[in-house]
Amino acid sequence: MASQSTTDSLTLWSTIPEDVAGEIFKHTADHEGTLLSLVLVSKSIRSLTIPHLFSELEFGGVGRFQEWREMVAREPRMATCPKRVEVALSEHEITSVADVGPIAPLLNVDLVIWRGNLRIFTGFIPLFPNATRFGIKKTSNYTFQQLCNFLGACGRMRALTFSETDYKDRGMGHGQIPFAPLDLSALEDLSVIRVGDRKKNYFIRLLNASQPHNLKSLSFGDMFRDEPCSLQSAERLLQFAAPTVCELLLDPLFPDSDPAQERIMQMFEQLPSFTALESLTIWLGVEDRYALDVVNALQGAPNLTSLTFRISFDQADNNIYTTEFLPLLDNSLQWGAAESMKTILNCKYPLCPRVVFQFCAPRYLVFHHQPNLRRKMERKLKRKLGQIGLDIEEYLVVEWVDDQYVRLGYRFQDGKPLWAPANTGVVDVSSEDSDEE
Structure with a gap:
């Protein structure tokens, strides 16, 4: 006999139109536990949740391919569910796509992230014939020729991410033609995150081989760490993107050396104006003493909003x-700068209506349950900005977002998070506490 709670759930969901229920499931797609619970409610609900439950796949070995093949054999429509796939294969485990057995192409996959040997992955690309976004993550020891072959096999991609990657400083020379035709002409979104490219400058070599015609978004993460994207590569990419890029994200993470910091600021000063730029985001870290000054160093962005x-x-x-x-x-x-940031905004960024400072924090952190502490942090921030002479009070907006940069909501009555039950064990600072440490 069905329990009362199960009966109530069935009654509730039977009254919700399928298109509305589908939207609900779409917004819970990141909560696997919730989706798994919904699968058990009824066959109709299961049918609606399956596409969201399997919208992202990770193939972490040959066994995962076998499991997927068996699942699709039982329910063929599952082959259309995945939209994002991450493949992580060891070259010691697999030497070619033939080692995983026959797999039907995943026609709806748009994003493919690869962790492993690029030479092997080139053979997997036909499994994702409609993918337009690709990522290379935690991958090293590949030659420039293998990189060009991989990118050539990807076809006309729209988005490309390099994350924590490095390649061997050997292989194809500057003048050689890659085995596979390389076509970056359709690339609109490029992200470079923790890339070991201090001396090799393979981004410059890629641009020399094939240039994007309309790069719209450029992101740098940890630009100048111990294993950074080289200053020369960063400068070349920024120069190239200046006429077309609409979104620019910079995580400078300046090195400790003062001469190195000065060279970086000189690089920013020598860049051309970003005439199409609409959105500029700059990360602030404990070591980023010059991050605010990037706004002054740039020549300007007349369309920045x-x-x-x-x-x-x-x-x-x-x-x-x-x-x-x-x-x-x-x-x-x-x-x-000698002038205030307000003056700089009026001169270089005349259309920018506000300056946003975002506090980014995962939802599990305790201070989401401490409204007095959050307000204290906001007051300290505003006071500090005034002390250093920015003069942006009329522009300033402070936001709280999660680690996916989604704006967070707090209850009006008590300032506690809307997404979580009240955590009565958390001790907040007193509302009367001084802002002094």
């Missing part, structure tokens, strides 16, 4: 205020 500075918190402890926030205020929020 969104300027955002992001401050990220990711430590799951109760002392974020003292361990992360206060050091960041002291080290990162520095302004070296």
Whole structure:
């Protein structure tokens, strides 16, 4: 006999139109536990949840391909569910696509992320004939020739991400033609995150081989870490993107060396004006003493309408205020220009209506349950910005977003998070607490 709760669930869902239920499931797509629970409610609900439950796949070995093949054999329509696939294969486990056995092409996959040997992956590309977005993640020891062959096999891609990658400093020379035709002409979105390219400059070599005609979005993550995208590569990419890019994200992470920081700022100063730029986002880290000055160093962006500075918190402890926030205020929020930021905005970014400072934090962090602490952090931030002479009070907006940059909501009555039950065990600072440490 069905339980009362099951009966109630069936009654509830039977009254919701399928298109509305589908929208509900779409917004719970990131909550696998919720989707698995919904699968058990009824056959009709199961039919609606399956596409969302299998919209993302990860093939972490030959066995996962076998499991997928068996699932599709039982329910063929599942082959149309995946939209995003991540493939992580060891070259010791597999030498070619033939090792995984026959797999029907995944026609609806648009994004493919690869972790492993690029030479092997070139043979997998036919499994994703309609993919237009590709990522290379945590991959190393590939030659420039293998990279060109891989990118050539991907066809006319729209988006490409390099994340924590490095390649061997050997292989194809500058003048050689890759085996597979390389075509980056349709590329609109390029992300470069923690790429070991200090001396090799393969981004310059890629641009010399095939140039995007209309690059719209360019993102740099950890530009100048120990294994950075080289200054020369960053400068070349920024110069190339300046006429067309609409969205630019910079995570400079300046090195400790003052001469190195000065060279980086000189690079920003020598870039052309970003005439199409509409959105500029700059990350602020504890070591990024020059991050605010990038706004002054750039020649300008006459069509900019969104300027955002992001401050990220990711430590799951109760002392974020003292361990992360206060050091960041002291080290990162520095302004070296003679004019105020307000003056710079009026001259170089005349269409920009506001300056947003975003606090980015995963939803599990405790200070989401501490409204007084959050308000204290906002007051400290505004006071610091005033002290360094930005003069942007009329522009300033402070936002709280999660680690996916989705704006967070808090209850009006008590300031607690809308997405979580009240956490009565959390101790907040007193509303009367001074802002002094």
